[in-house]
Amino acid sequence: MAAAVVIGGSAGALDVLRMIVRELPQSLACPVVIVIHLPPHPSGLAELLGADTSLTVKQVEDKEPIVGGTIYIAPPSYHLLMESRDSFALSVDPPVHFSRPSIDVLFETASDVYRAGLVGVLLSGASEDGAAGLHEIHAAGGTTIVQSPLSAEVAIMPAAALALFEPTYVWSPNEIASGLTQLLSRRSS
């Protein structure tokens, strides 16, 4: 059963992310949590993605309760952590791989909470952030999806993950968008 989806990306990830969000089913039961590296200013990412879906899209506040069927975005300049199945937490601990928010921090803490119930997705990016976190999701029995390096605008991030372990799926953006939706419908039915 997919209990939560976490998605990470950096350079070249935005278009893919929008494709994914557009395809997410209206009946989505689990939370979807996103870390995209952004410059440290208030971002319009939540509004941008909100226009692509009728699901609620919001930037996370500290200790915000986690609600299924909602898309959550990490706020700029804070790490986003999953504290439990009920709530998020934020931190201003030092950047990881030069990034805050860091994908590794979200993936590792989410894996601690959801174990095999977690689906992790790593997209295009010019950093190695996220590879170690996705590896942890894999090791805990979760489902892992890596954007195929050939389809990625910047292949460093997906390639770093593939150098560490063999993920459940290596997919193109189209395959991710449709495959993730199928995965969620199948597992939540």
Added chain:
Amino acid sequence: MRLDISESEISQLLEIIYRRYHYDFRQYATASLKRRLQQALTHFQCATLRQLQDRLLKDESAFPRLLEYLTVQVSDLFRDPEFFLAVRQQVVPLLATYPSLKIWVAGCSTGEEAYSYAILLAEEGLLERSRIYATDINDQSLRKAQKGVYALDRMKQFTMNHRGAGGHGSLSDHYHAVQDSAVMSPTLKQRITFADHSLATDSIFSEVQLVSCRNVLIYFDRTLQDRALGLFNDALCRRGFLCLGTKESVRFSAYAQRFQELSGEQRIYRRVD
């Protein structure tokens, strides 16, 4: 891969730290704490929390180093310039109506936030009637804060922050450069009292007009957040000001009804009565 540590090992360690060293981390948010403990394990070259625990019991010098991992925060002068601009524009005119001012910077770490307030108050002509209490649980951080010495190469960023915060004049009016360090001016230091205080175990020590506690509550669980907000509520004078970090709020706390927003976006609140 990170070293695997369980919640029960963590709570056992925190219990020992509390009993032996009287620091209470038992109601800290788990996810951040766990990450910091994992980093500490690497530093201490321990494979398990049990080994670290043994080390703490045998070696008194280990604890201060662990405390660094558990508490230290890096901040900037005028971090979040828009926040300080809002304080300057919306709060200072009201603070100016008090004959004397007390400000509490809770969780001051190495002092950047406290000096930012002192500079702002100096620029607004209020410093001479102000006392800033800056508190933290980490003695080593407090000693650094008291010294008020920061790397000179950080001043470029701080100067930009200061400008964004609506600063009058130059930031360099408030420090002098000694080799590659910036030493904060004695006029500022005279107005700041740095003191050891724990939001988890201590009570209030003075009535204040403004409490600033930014990016500290994110490390607490909701019970401890409520305790801290209760202290702030009790310490604040009627209609006093509470400043939180830009992603923190009183909304999910037991004190949601006790504070009203003055600036929603900058998380500046006023005590309701």
